[in-house]
Amino acid sequence: MTPVIDLQNSMVLLGRFPALTDLTMLASKGEIIIVKGPNGAGKSTLLRLCAGLLPMKQGTGSVLGFDLTTERMSVRPHVGLLGHKTGLYADLTVEENMGFWAQISNASSADKRSAMDLLGLKGRLESVCVRNLSEGQRRRVSLATLVVQRPSIWLLDEPHAALDKEGKELVDSLIIEASKAGATVLIASHEIDKVGLNQKRIIEIAGGSVVSDTGESHGKENNVT
Amino acid sequence: MTPVIDLQNSMVLLGRFPALTDLTMLASKGEIIIVKGPNGAGKSTLLRLCAGLLPMKQGTGSVLGFDLTTERMSVRPHVGLLGHKTGLYADLTVEENMGFWAQISNASSADKRSAMDLLGLKGRLESVCVRNLSEGQRRRVSLATLVVQRPSIWLLDEPHAALDKEGKELVDSLIIEASKAGATVLIASHEIDKVGLNQKRIIEIAGGSVVSDTGESHGKENNVT
């Protein structure tokens, strides 16, 4: 089986700055990988690279079998990215945002309902404009749109940020479920110890390349959960 | 001694929504208070109220002896607020942002330097536009402008968010130092267990009012650290 994410000596420039210098990593189907590292190490950049949102300057890479240098566009529909920003329309209500993203992702309205219920977006919150939500509530809506999308690769940039305790646990269970369903999950986080996952692989990056990886061999053997 | 923050049955409306319903709390000089609660409980609203940025609809309150209904403007110069947003100028470099806020707060350029060093903003980062920083780096700059300001009340809205491990520890030590110097610190956070402070008071709010307070009596007796 080919790995789901396969980066070889990737270099990515943001402006003129080499945010990733020489990064090599493999990820297989169903794997849960936590990416840690100091501020500015390149975690967010790595996730955006895997999403096909950034061009690779040097090196080779493929995601889901699509070449990152030539078929970047084809990767995109298969990944779900939760970034530092929420990607919601501030002037639309929670209900309307969810409706839009569900329709765009061809999800049924029952799926939409269940995602909203799961993330505690019911009752009065449905008709509040996203602009007026609290930080944590906004993150919840953002997560709900991701759940509706059912991507094959989940790229989560600090998914626990701004969430309350119950919310953080919810995210953990979401991740495990997604992985069980065969999705690969990449999590950039500073709260690794909080991520209550039993079986997890931790990649540490610094200065734009990998400095340690607890599951390197694991990844190579393509063990599938 | 009068309490630094004294809110009695405060009610705050955001739009038409009562974000704080009936909140009563006291805080004395040098105290460190952690405000926790579920998403949307009203933590950020409480901090903004204490900063004099929101009008109080009902109840009475005073901060540093200034009445919140009549002298809201006078409170403002004495508080430092780290919100969900960074309050920086995206088109200016780190150096320029720091320079501006230092001059505005009448801080010396040595103070500025030491704040920047403290938060790891040296070398190449100095001349990078804030727009291009990573999330954690931006938070660091925002914190540095706060350190330079030396307010008497620190209002920190999830100060640990987006920071790496070393950064989180740094924030804790900053808080302790500020408290030792006589400042009152209010921290809204979901990571209470991570806040490595020995002596801390935890106020839990939900639905816009206090549901529990470990230091209620403590606060009333006006113990000063």
Add this chain to the structure above:
Amino acid sequence: MQNVRNPNLTSSKGTRFMGFLLLVGVPTLVLFAFFLTPEDDNMEDAVRLLYIHVPMAIFAYVAVITTGIGSIFYLWKKSRWWDTVAHASAEIGLIFCGLVLVTGSIWGRPTWNTWWEWGDVRLVTTLVLFLMLLGYLALRQVPANPDLRAKRASVVGIIVAINIPIVNRSVEWWENSTLHQQSSLTDGKLEDLTLFTLFLGLILAGVCYLWLMTHRFRVGWLQTEIENEGAIGVLQERIAEGTASSTETIIKEDGEGEVR
């Protein structure tokens, strides 16, 4: 053009030769234009502007078309060479186009009794071209990611180049809304000497274009080169950031590197 041997200079044998040609050619042109050619029956001395106006116009076209071609090739091949060509050519195009406007206006004063005529299609389309070039160069000046900027500039560059046939054909398409000359070169109405001088002007404008182009290209190329050199330093610094963060793990990392 890619190999610039001495990075301190943007000149070479070729450019010095072109410079020499211009040094000799321009006085010759002045001699012919002002003294040897006759004045026009109804345009009098002003006709002498023909010898700059027309060559400038033609090579403004050439410059903008080069920008268009460079842009297309950049989008296709993603090569910095084409991007630099497109940029350099647009700058020269702007200068030439500006000169067309200026000489045209000066010429218009005695012949049409006005500096500018808003209803004239050729004048207006030329001005639009000038403004589009300004916009293109404004985009190129914006501080941003060079690749991103190059791509966007290319899209604009192509749209600017589409304008050329419109400027050129405008006099025929809207015959009755122009004061401006239709093509007179091809009708053979010009006297021999006038024609010769005009061709001399054309050749000189061509040399001038190539000359400026070579220099501007090399400057542009060196600029990116310098930036890239800076980038290598930044890269090393960045890699060091990683190695400094934890010395133990590096050893592990190196070990794994061999396995790969």
Add this chain to the structure above:
Amino acid sequence: MLRDAWLIAQKDLRIEIRSRIITNQIAPYTLLILVLFGFALDADIETLRDTGPGLFWVSILLVAILAIQRAVDIENSDSAQDRLLLSPVSSFSIYIGKTLGLFLQLLLLEVLMMIAMIALFDSSVDDFLLVSATGVIATIAIASTGTLYGVLATGLGVRETLLPILLLPVLAPVVIGATRAFGDAFGRVNADGWAWVGLLSVVAVLYTLLGMLAYGQLLEEA
């Protein structure tokens, strides 16, 4: 594909309606521009009627720039655009959707402005069909180019000023053509309005095609 485009257009329109921008703000703005010109030109009614078509289209263009900026802002203020790129929607659909949303807004505005102009300047329409055709076709050209240039000028931190300087020269021919056609339709100029409409159609088709081709390229980068 067209369903996706319609979803996007619908969402944009809903946001605009939500903030009541068009009825409460853009419409008065267009009116204001007309009034302002009335003051500034200090002209008699005949001159105003003569210059009416020109003022109409210049004002529409200036308002269009505002509308384009808002359309881009909607996607960018919280990087919803990235989200869209990661959805199964094709860049073609995004382009059509954004253009459609803009087109409908501008068309509504034009109708309002036309009513205002007829009322204020006391103009009369000779050829109603010509006015409608010109309006629709010129608006297609403006909306399609606007959407393309909207993304082009975005993400550089200087959109507010870069957008107009890139866009206005490209749309100048459209303004000229539409002005002449309106001049004919209002019976103020002796021009062949339909010939100008023909020209406008060519431009509209050309710009729309170009937009479709280039939009994907630009989004790829983003």
Add this chain to the structure above:
Amino acid sequence: MLRDAWLIAQKDLRIEIRSRIITNQIAPYTLLILVLFGFALDADIETLRDTGPGLFWVSILLVAILAIQRAVDIENSDSAQDRLLLSPVSSFSIYIGKTLGLFLQLLLLEVLMMIAMIALFDSSVDDFLLVSATGVIATIAIASTGTLYGVLATGLGVRETLLPILLLPVLAPVVIGATRAFGDAFGRVNADGWAWVGLLSVVAVLYTLLGMLAYGQLLEEA
């Protein structure tokens, strides 16, 4: 106090210079607006010269709206404004600083636009002092009102469109006055330019005072 104001103005100007907005974008934009009017009005040079002053001020007003939006954006895009409110700087200094920054930008623009107008429309200035006085005083009025209305229209999510509709009617008298004064200075109109300058001064002083008083109130709310 004035030091703080200058700090703020300096910061705004630095941001504008950083993005090379004025030289590379706003300046071409002013040129463009003039050209666009040239196209649209399709007028002979005499008419253009007559309407020149009016076009000048209408264009400046339109450009000013862009500049005001940017000035507000600078403070609001990452809620730097809250930060400013929590600093020891008085709202008075903030007001003066923002106004000063805007004033200097607009003044530069006017100079550029004046040059363009003289070149394009072939106008000639009879009374240079009158032109300068009118320019400076009208710009003070525009900048002071603009800064005030900038915050007024902010935080409602609809600034782009709300700002112009609030601002234009208030500045209409300024436009009229400045147009008449310019008309005199260019020798196109038989008006007493200096009387208009007097009127403009009254308006400028009034607006600035009002701004100083109201700005603090508005920020308090914010």
